[in-house]
Structures are given as structure tokens and as C-alpha cells.
Amino acid sequence: MSRFSSVTTRVTRRKLLTTAIATGAGAMAAPLVLPSRLFGADAPSNRLNVAAVGTGGRSRALMMEILGQGENLVALCDVDQRQLANTRQALAGKVEGGDRALEKARLYEDYRKLLDAEKSLDAVVIAVGSRWHAPISVRAMQAGKHVYCEKPLVRTIAEARELTELTPRCKVATQMGTQGVSSRAFRRSVEIIQAGVLGPIERVYLWSDYCGKFPPSHDRPAGEDPLPEGLNWDFWLGPCAWRPFKARVYMPGCIATQNWLDLCNGMLSGQGAHTFQLPVRALKLNAPVRVTAELPEPVKETYVSQGCFRFEYAARDGLPPVTLWWGDGGKYPPAEITDGVKSVRGQLPNTGCLFVGQRGQLYTDGWGVAGIMKLDGDPQWRGVLNHEAVQELPLSVPRLSHDNHMQEWFDACKGGPATYNDFQVGARVSEAYLPGILALRLGRPIEWDNAQMQVPGAPEAERWIQNHYRTKWLT
Numbered sequence: 001m002s003r004f005s006s007v008t009t010r011v012t013r014r015k016l017l018t019t020a021i022a023t024g025a026g027a028m029a030a031p032l033v034l035p036s037r038l039f040g041a042d043a044p045s046n047r048l049n050v051a052a053v054g055t056g057g058r059s060r061a062l063m064m065e066i067l068g069q070g071e072n073l074v075a076l077c078d079v080d081q082r083q084l085a086n087t088r089q090a091l092a093g094k095v096e097g098g099d100r101a102l103e104k105a106r107l108y109e110d111y112r113k114l115l116d117a118e119k120s121l122d123a124v125v126i127a128v129g130s131r132w133h134a135p136i137s138v139r140a141m142q143a144g145k146h147v148y149c150e151k152p153l154v155r156t157i158a159e160a161r162e163l164t165e166l167t168p169r170c171k172v173a174t175q176m177g178t179q180g181v182s183s184r185a186f187r188r189s190v191e192i193i194q195a196g197v198l199g200p201i202e203r204v205y206l207w208s209d210y211c212g213k214f215p216p217s218h219d220r221p222a223g224e225d226p227l228p229e230g231l232n233w234d235f236w237l238g239p240c241a242w243r244p245f246k247a248r249v250y251m252p253g254c255i256a257t258q259n260w261l262d263l264c265n266g267m268l269s270g271q272g273a274h275t276f277q278l279p280v281r282a283l284k285l286n287a288p289v290r291v292t293a294e295l296p297e298p299v300k301e302t303y304v305s306q307g308c309f310r311f312e313y314a315a316r317d318g319l320p321p322v323t324l325w326w327g328d329g330g331k332y333p334p335a336e337i338t339d340g341v342k343s344v345r346g347q348l349p350n351t352g353c354l355f356v357g358q359r360g361q362l363y364t365d366g367w368g369v370a371g372i373m374k375l376d377g378d379p380q381w382r383g384v385l386n387h388e389a390v391q392e393l394p395l396s397v398p399r400l401s402h403d404n405h406m407q408e409w410f411d412a413c414k415g416g417p418a419t420y421n422d423f424q425v426g427a428r429v430s431e432a433y434l435p436g437i438l439a440l441r442l443g444r445p446i447e448w449d450n451a452q453m454q455v456p457g458a459p460e461a462e463r464w465i466q467n468h469y470r471t472k473w474l475t
Contacts, residue, residue: 048122051075055083059127065406067095077108081230134159141170146413150177151273153426158466160427167423173412175419176426180367182405187397189371193282198357204324205333208271209350213329216297216305239469259303266303267328272433278368287431287450293439309436344381
């Protein structure tokens with residue numbers, strides 16, 4: 001039985017920016033109605049039987065991929081019957097043959113019953129609140145199903161350790177939904193940095209402001225509102241502590257849910273799952289040794305209005321120590337650091353990742369896609385795919401013929417190469433930023449003991465490191 005079943009587990013997209021000129025790639029406009037099987041026809045015997053857990057906006061985009069690539073969407077699951085009822089209407093006419101497939105798909109409220117009942121099921125796509133990501137993923141993997149899960153993959157460091165250990169044992173194809181990693185620009189940026197083209201990396205700056213500044217951290221409102229018909233609120237909360245329902249407070253939409261620290265971990269986790277990908281891979285980062293969080297106001301039940309963190313990573317694999325800075329809610333790096341990017345873009349993009357090396361700089365958007373670089377002495381910035389200094393640089397990271405994140409997972413489900421962004425990688429990326437949440441909630445700089453999974457001198461942090469689940473909806 002999974003360790004997720006115990007009350008306390010103890011263990012020691014949204015969009016890809018198409019600024020393709022900067023990366024040297026051509027832009028492509030998607031058709032209004034997607035043709036069935038975008039990348040060629042599969043024989044019926046080679047089509048996957050896929051279930052979608054969660055039927056909101058992000059899940060519907062993934063359903064279009066499932067149907068558009070010719071796989072069988074056999075079941076839908078949601079604790080909100082309104083979402084289930086609206087899905088068919090929302091996707092009507094969007095994918096060739098999709099209306100008929102959606103009519104045939106079986107409907108469930110309970111993911112456990114779905115996994116038990118669907119005997120021919122091959123794979124599960126999970127796009128629900130992040131409090132549910134790890135528990136449902138674990139259950140599906142232990143049932144022998146391939147799993148695609150949206151980001152952020154985990155809510156706690158304990159969940160990250162669980163998936164790190166479980167993924168190789170289950171021998172199923174897994175993929176975290178950070179789509180930028182499948183682009184040629186992302187993978188080329190990894191190669192450029194690891195080859196030392198920029199020289200030793202001294203600092204990395206990450207930022208995300210596409211949602212703007214959030215309200216100051218606050219507690220939940222008093223009182224309780226009537227439940228909407230069709231919503232199983234207790235099941236929606238799932239492993240998290242019960243709280244009264246309040247309309248337009250926790251839902252609808254992932255941004256509403258994301259800011260509640262007990263349900264998610266704010267923008268650091270919501271966008272950090274994307275933007276930390278490139279530094280973790282290119283610089284071989286693990287967990288930080290020290291984290292400092294600036295507090296614009298006292299931390300209550302929600303994320304702060306502006307997140308600002310300094311992560312310090314130790315030397316590893318022959319690479320020197322490095323400092324990484326994260327800002328959100330309008331917190332940007334110092335102007336003198338980003339003037340070069342602004343000179344190319346006209347203004348500083350609202351998401352970004354900037355590597356500062358001894359011989360040059362490399363910038364990408366928050367998804368790692370729109371990569372540009374400038375070496376010392378260069379007259380201008382150039383795309384990472386066409387800069388003359390990297391034309392002879394060998395390809396060391398696997399490439400896709402299609403740059404399609406979900407197609408890579410489908411191929412892996414059918415016996416192809418393992419995905420580039422499996423759950424072991426997703427868990428490692430999560431551990432690179434989650435200690436920041438501990439610094440935020442403790443309200444002071446922390447040292448992080450990664451081996452012992454603890455903040456020395458702060459036993460109270462255990463409640464945010466480990467899993468303290470309600471088991472009602474897990475067993």
C-alpha cells in the first residue's frame with residue numbers, strides 16, 4: 001500500500017510564447033478544428049485508452065491533444081458535475097471525431113472507482129488542483145497506468161521523495177506538464193550552458209509577473225456559503241484539511257486555488273515548476289543549502305503580494321556554487337541586469353530566466369522557449385538556435401521531430417524512448433524551489449538539510465515538509 005494512505009507520511013501551460021524569431025524557429029498557427037491524429041494514423045490496436053481526471057480548462061486542452069492525435073478518450077472524472085456536464089459542449093466541434101468520442105466516454109466522480117472499473121485503461125491524464133497531483137499519480141502508477149500530470153507535480157518535499165522512489169519501480173511512462181522542455185530552444189539552451197559557452201554561471205535571475213501583483217497575504221473569510229449543486233466540496237478538498245465553502249474564494253480557476261498555501265504554494269510553485277526547469281537541468285541543481293525570503297507583509301493563509309527569494313546552491317559535479325534569485329508579483333531583477341534583454345524586446349517580458357556567466361548571458365521566457373544569447377564582444381543578441389558560436393556544438397540532449405510534449409509521452413507509453421521530463425525530473429525540479437516556501441512560512445532565512453529533510457532549529461517546519469493527509473478520499 002502507498003505511504004500516501006497514512007495520515008502523516010514520513011520520508012527522509014498554459015501557454016508557450018511563440019516569439020520564434022528570437023529562437024530561429026518559424027511560427028505556426030493552429031487550425032480551428034484539429035484533424036484526427038496530427039502526426040499520422042495509428043492502427044486501432046496501437047491506440048491508447050486514456051482517462052482524464054479533471055475536466056476544467058487545462059484538462060480540456062489536453063483532451064483535444066488526446067483526441068487530435070487519435071488516442072481513445074474512454075473516461076472522464078471530476079468531483080464537480082458541472083464541469084463534467086460542460087465539457088462536451090465546450091469541446092463540441094473542436095476535434096474531428098471528438099464529439100462522438102466524448103459522448104461515449106464514461107463519467108466518474110471518484111478516481112478510485114475509475115481505476116478499478118476501467119480494466120482496459122492504459123493511461124491517465126491528471127489536471128486537477130495540485131493538492132491532488134501526487135496522490136492520484138501514485139494511485140494510478142501503482143495500478144500500472146502511464147501518467148501525465150500537470151504542474152506543479154507535488155505540494156510537499158515528502159511527495160517529491162515519494163515520486164522519486166516510485167517512478168523507476170513502477171516502470172510506466174510519466175510526464176509532468178511543463179511543455180516548454182520539449183522545444184528545440186529549451187534543449188539547445190541546456191547544451192549551450194553545460195558546454196561552458198557562457199563561461200561559469202555566477203547568477204541566475206527568474207521572474208514571473210504575468211498575473212500581476214496579488215492581494216496582501218490574508219486569512220480565509222468568515223462564514224460559509226451554500227454549495228453549488230453538483231459540487232462534492234469535501235472530495236474537492238481531498239487530502240487537505242476541511243474548510244467551509246466560500247463562493248469565489250477558492251474556485252473557480254487555478255489562480256484562485258493557487259494562492260492558498262495549504263492547497264498549493266502560490267506563484268513560486270505555480271510558475272516555478274516551469275521556470276526552474278532550465279536552471280535545474282543546465283546547472284545540475286539539487287536542493288538549495290540556504291534560502292532567504294523577503295516578506296512584504298506578515299504571512300497568513302495565502303501567498304504574499306510579491307514573492308522575492310534568494311536561493312543558494314552548493315558546488316556539484318564540478319560546477320561552482322551558484323545563487324538564484326526569484327521574483328513575482330512585480331518584483332523584477334535590477335534594471336542594470338536586464339537592460340540587455342529590454343534592448344531586444346523593447347520592454348522586459350513579464351516572465352523570464354536570465355543566466356549571467358563570466359563570458360556572456362542567455363535569456364529565455366518563463367517556459368524556456370524564446371531563447372536568446374549574447375557573448376562578451378557580440379554587437380547584438382542572437383537566437384540560441386542560430387548564434388554562430390554554437391553552430392558546431394554537438395547535440396547531447398535528445399530531440400523530438402515534433403516538439404510536442406504530450407506526443408512524447410504517448411510515444412513513451414507505446415514503448416518509445418523515456419520522456420525527457422518524467423516524474424523523477426519533476427520531483428527534482430520541485431525540490432529546487434520548495435524550500436523557499438519553508439523560508440516564507442517561517443518568516444526568516446533558513447539553512448536546508450536535504451539529507452535529513454529538515455530545517456535545523458525549526459521543528460515547526462515539519463508540518464510543511466511532510467504529508468499530513470486526510471485519508472477519507474485516498475484509501
